[in-house]
């Protein structure tokens with residue numbers, strides 16, 4: 061019997077599991093497929109200013125755990141060698157592969173650029189046969205952006221990885237291996253001078269603990285920055301991997317490739333969930349408390365057909381935004397919850413978290429992963445019956 | 454064969470590339486375009502007569518590890534789609550002797566187990582491996598699994614099970630690896646089950662068929678499947694559970710028979726199939742046995758891809774953690790790279806070696822005394838990269854809980 065069963069292995073589900081593991085509880089995460097987390101840029105967007113303007117935002121239910129949950133997140137990923145920079149009260153500016161500037165909150169150390177005004181040269185590094193990053197386009201927009209006032213010189217360079225077609229994850233992995241790494245560093249050496257910034261697509265190593273960007277910095281004495289953009293997203297994969305590995309090490313159990321299709325209850329409690337495994341076998345898993353963290357449309361927490369939008373597991377009531385089809389309003393769809401993040405009055409040990417919650421439109425509040433992080437963590441605490449959290453809520 | 458290859462299945466594909474990002478082969482081999490390209494992308498073109506193109510290049514490199522399918526957010530059976538296309542392509546090209554041999558481990562196993570010392574000796578000698586490579590395309594360096602001196606069924610045939618009456622019954626499918634290479638795993642399970650008052654039945658079986666699928670011989674796999682299912686019929690009809698200690702056998706029975714191989718009837722058997730650890734964990738009586746002498750030492754655990762794909766979680770690890778003094782460290786290093794007979798082929802050897810680097814790194818980081826995993830072939834690879842001893846969770850458990858007090 062698990063103390064906590066979490067449905068979904070996206071940011072919100074993993075943080076709920078983390079909250080449980082931190083309190084030495086027996087936790088199980090069940091998931092069918094990777095959700096939006098691994099497709100994301102790896103940057104944790106979070107913007108309290110915008111969230112406060114969103115009527116009914118779940119943010120109002122989790123404000124007091126934001127700081128704690130963000131710190132805990134940093135701790136979790138750091139255990140796997142992945143460092144994040146930033147704090148929930150500040151916006152962090154990063155650059156994308158398109159040369160545009162994006163405001164995020166917590167960002168991987170490899171994307172963080174502290175003083176853009178201190179650089180006089182930018183070397184944009186592309187790869188022959190790899191088309192997801194155009195150094196030319198990056199430089200064109202970066203120069204226009206006005207963020208590099210001291211800029212005197214730019215250059216686009218193309219490294220030859222030596223294969224016909226370059227697949228992103230192959231490249232990320234190959235660059236960390238002996239010969240290609242040496243070749244890359246030798247290739248870049250002539251461009252290394254003081255006050256130089258080298259920008260790369262986010263392919264400098266595929267694992268969370270790979271710190272190729274640091275190695276290049278140290279060997280060449282330049283500043284290196286990775287730029288997010290495009291699918292698959294290596295930083296999104298690193299983030300997903302770091303969280304899962306870290307939680308496994310903390311003793312969280314995982315059940316992948318199993319879809320939750322229903323539940324059983326007794327009085328006012330969910331007693332078990334029904335899962336469908338490979339081959340179609342259905343079985344039950346019992347637990348003391350449950351967190352529903354199945355994401356929005358992408359994660360499959362919400363399903364839309366021609367008539368309605370539903371939450372398929374518990375049939376929680378779903379909020380439909382007005383002017384649904386316009387201006388990405390539909391992304392605010394989601395399940396209603398009470399002040400303790402519970403979607404269904406009659407099910408007292410069920411909590412909801414992440415983008416499945418109503419009134420969280422990540423395109424408008426620029427807080428997708430950040431809100432999933434905080435709501436997930438809080439749902440985990442509440443599910444474990446953390447009295448103090450409940451009083452504060 | 455798989456019925457659901459229709460435009461509908463393919464339309465579920467959102468082209469997000471999550472599958473490719475999670476493919477261990479695409480990560481290390483630039484000649485493999487990855488599951489999305491050889492799967493849904495290629496099929497979309499091929500289903501339309503006007504855009505039909507030749508078989509996708511590089512699809513031979515797919516190892517059927519299933520990581521693409523596990524990661525896909527849209528429920529597309531990417532790995533199975535790839536096996537179908539790959540099998541068709543291989544069939545057209547004609548099979549080599551190597552594929553025929555590897556497709557049925559029993560052919561070699563039955564002979565080798567009688568001359569285990571000799572066979573194990575020869576597979577370690579460089580010159581023989583070189584001959585193997587030149588003539589048959591068999592890898593020169595990757596260690597072959599060692600053969601046991603006595604097969605599991607020989608042991609089982611002469612073993613007297615000690616069970617009190619009234620007793621329960623379970624069927625056990627040992628699989629080729631337990632049968633010919635590591636009978637200790639089956640012995641461990643039988644002894645644990647006996648302690649729990651379960652009598653074990655082992656009917657005559659053929660190979661599960663996963664190696665045949667991996668070598669593109671779907672007809673052979675179907676033939677095995679039909680035989681195995683007919684052997685199980687009467688037990689399953691009485692509701693007798695069927696246990697597997699090998700994750701790949703489990704996945705094949707559970708998923709591939711009814712899915713990839715399209716044997717409709719197989720679906721009815723699925724509710725009775727259990728991973729051995731999963732079955733044990735589900736028994737109330739096990740709790741008492743787990744109050745045994747604790748397991749000491751520092752172990753690290755490798756989760757086989759096919760166990761992950763079976764959707765049963767990691768029950769063996771959970772059981773061990775109940776009795777281990779030190780929590781078993783999860784390596785979480787992904788696919789081991791050997792993928793059954795995949796890595797025993799010369800052209801796949803570099804791929805296997807490259808994928809295995811992640812395992813090696815994780816093992817170095819945690820510095821365990823020994824390793825634990827359910828899959829026999831993963832165990833071979835774990836031993837290759839680390840030199841450490843490797844155990845099945847059942848072996849470690851049996852040592853403690855079948856000890857007479």
Ligand SMILES: Cc1cc2nc3c(=O)[nH]c(=O)nc-3n(C[C@H](O)[C@H](O)[C@H](O)COP(=O)(O)OP(=O)(O)OC[C@H]3O[C@@H](n4cnc5c(N)ncnc54)[C@H](O)[C@@H]3O)c2cc1C
Pocket residue numbers: 067068069070071072073090091092093094095096097098099100101102103104105106318319320321353354355356358359360361373413414415416422426427428429430432526
């Ligand atoms: C393409 C894309 C890019 C984005 N980029 C960013 C970004 O860069 N920064 C940012 O801050 N935000 C970004 N967002 C928004 C952000 O990713 C999401 O708001 C956030 O990830 C939601 O997290 P979640 O945990 O709620 O859901 P998800 O991450 O979607 O996770 C849902 C999980 O539930 C599982 N699941 C669903 N149904 C079932 C079931 N029945 N049984 C078992 N498991 C189930 C899924 O498999 C998955 O594991 C992006 C969103 C998208 C779609």
Ligand code: SF4
Pocket residue numbers: 465466467468469470471472473489493524525526527528529531
């Ligand atoms: S992960 Fe699934 S949906 Fe995404 S590209 Fe692959 S098959 Fe298509």
Ligand code: SF4
Pocket residue numbers: 475476477478479487488514515516517518519520521522531532535
């Ligand atoms: S089954 Fe494994 S090797 Fe084959 S495409 Fe999928 S992830 Fe890659």
